[in-house]
Amino acid sequence: MLKDILNNHMVRLDIDVENWEDAIRCAGEILLDQNIIENRYIDAMIQSVKKLGPYIVLLPGVALAHARPEDGTKQMGISFATLNPEIYFGNKDFDPVRLIICLSAIDDTSHLDILSVIAEILAQPQNIDDLLNCTDTEEFVNKMMEMENRI
């Protein structure tokens, strides 16, 4: 269930950054502030994109950033940040990005239920628009929970 990991401390809205690295850094800082990752995990997420390319933009406007458990994970957690202005990651299919999600996974499997809920929510473009229109973090969290109930 989303409520096990999602609360308004895990969400930041309208982050104003200049490039994709800072977007990952800002969304990753949410996890850092909640003591879910070590600082080096953020660098690992950025390095992953540098090495493998902008494949982390999974859907139109949505990026999922993450690294490996050995890169400095302390707990399982997922953060959400909306970007205003939107940011180009270099993905010709799905740029520009307006929502970035950072995942900290402790192993191969314990994050899967949550990840599949999030995937189902984001598979509906209307849901993404609704989330981007939120004006405060509490509204964002509540909307996510409602969307989970509709799956």
Place this chain on the structure above:
Amino acid sequence: MLKVLAACGNGMGSSMIIKMKIEKILKEMGKDCNVHHASVGEAKSQAKDFDVVIVSHMFAKDFNVPEHVKVVGLVNLLDENEIREKLGAALG
């Protein structure tokens, strides 16, 4: 038993989502399957042991595989229709 490998950059984010979707779709198609997941790097060396490798289209061209292995490149990793269509085509 169809052996399928789902791959993504790190082998634990999007490849896990694809893996779950593939299992669901192949079950609907009535196919018995065994779906593994891996990072792109691991997948390149493991591909020869599978019937189908499913990966972001950005990585698909990097795979150099024997003829019996089908590499399916996905644009939208979360789109069940795309997975169903391309998997169906690959399996003939």
